[in-house]
Amino acid sequence: MTQATNTFDTYDAVGIREDLQDVIYSISPTETPFMSAAAREQVKNTFHEWQTDSLAAAVTNNAVIEGDEATLDASTATTRIGNYTQIMDKTVVITGTQEAVDKAGRASELAYQIAKKSKELKRDIESTLLTNQARAAGSSSAARTFASMGAWIATNSNKASDGTDPTASDGSDARNDGTARALTEDMLKDVIKGTWNAGGNPSVIMVGPFNKQKNFWFHRWKY
Numbered sequence: 001m002t003q004a005t006n007t008f009d010t011y012d013a014v015g016i017r018e019d020l021q022d023v024i025y026s027i028s029p030t031e032t033p034f035m036s037a038a039a040r041e042q043v044k045n046t047f048h049e050w051q052t053d054s055l056a057a058a059v060t061n062n063a064v065i066e067g068d069e070a071t072l073d074a075s076t077a078t079t080r081i082g083n084y085t086q087i088m089d090k091t092v093v094i095t096g097t098q099e100a101v102d103k104a105g106r107a108s109e110l111a112y113q114i115a116k117k118s119k120e121l122k123r124d125i126e127s128t129l130l131t132n133q134a135r136a137a138g139s140s141s142a143a144r145t146f147a148s149m150g151a152w153i154a155t156n157s158n159k160a161s162d163g164t165d166p167t168a169s170d171g172s173d174a175r176n177d178g179t180a181r182a183l184t185e186d187m188l189k190d191v192i193k194g195t196w197n198a199g200g201n202p203s204v205i206m207v208g209p210f211n212k213q214k215n216f217w218f219h220r221w222k223y
Contacts, residue, residue, distance in 0.1 A: 023103035027128035032126035049082035086146040090117035134174040147171025
């Protein structure tokens with residue numbers, strides 16, 4: 001079929017209003033499972049400290065006679081460790097004109113950009129918490145940084161032969177994971193066992209999207 005002569009269609013017209021949906025779709029992931037699961041603590045200094053302690057190893061020969069004179073056991077001090085606070089920011093600059101014009105998908109450009117930057121900031125925090133970053137006190141010319149999870153995991157790890165754990169257990173030294181390997185069930189069981197024997201009680205496993213696709217039967221172990 002052909003169009004009739006002198007037909008005036010949308011290709012000829014001027015002034016057709018745009019058809020723009022009044023919504024903005026976010027296509028980026030915004031979940032922060034590690035940070036969301038972590039406990040909150042209000043701090044009042046740039047260096048926050050806490051104490052840890054551990055029990056003596058269990059023995060199987062703890063038996064004394066009746067009326068035995070007690071032998072004084074040695075006491076051990078607690079371990080005092082800490083971490084620095086880190087300042088992170090996301091900035092927004094909006095002109096008064098942009099705030100005043102009629103916009104699609106948001107009434108206020110300022111409010112929309114603040115909400116967007118807040119989500120971006122949460123992702124920055126999540127990513128930094130899970131990286132290999134050692135703590136640093138900073139200075140007037142260098143940013144202060146907190147020790148991330150990689151710097152705290154100094155024992156009960158399973159890594160490649162060329163990987164190294166942090167030399168300290170206070171977050172002052174980053175780890176070296178070494179050559180990347182495919183996740184196996186044996187690796188997972190090894191870490192769970194080591195953590196349990198050291199006094200931990202792991203209940204959550206977090207992995208990246210690649211390892212989430214690995215097909216393993218993970219068993220719930222009871223000791």
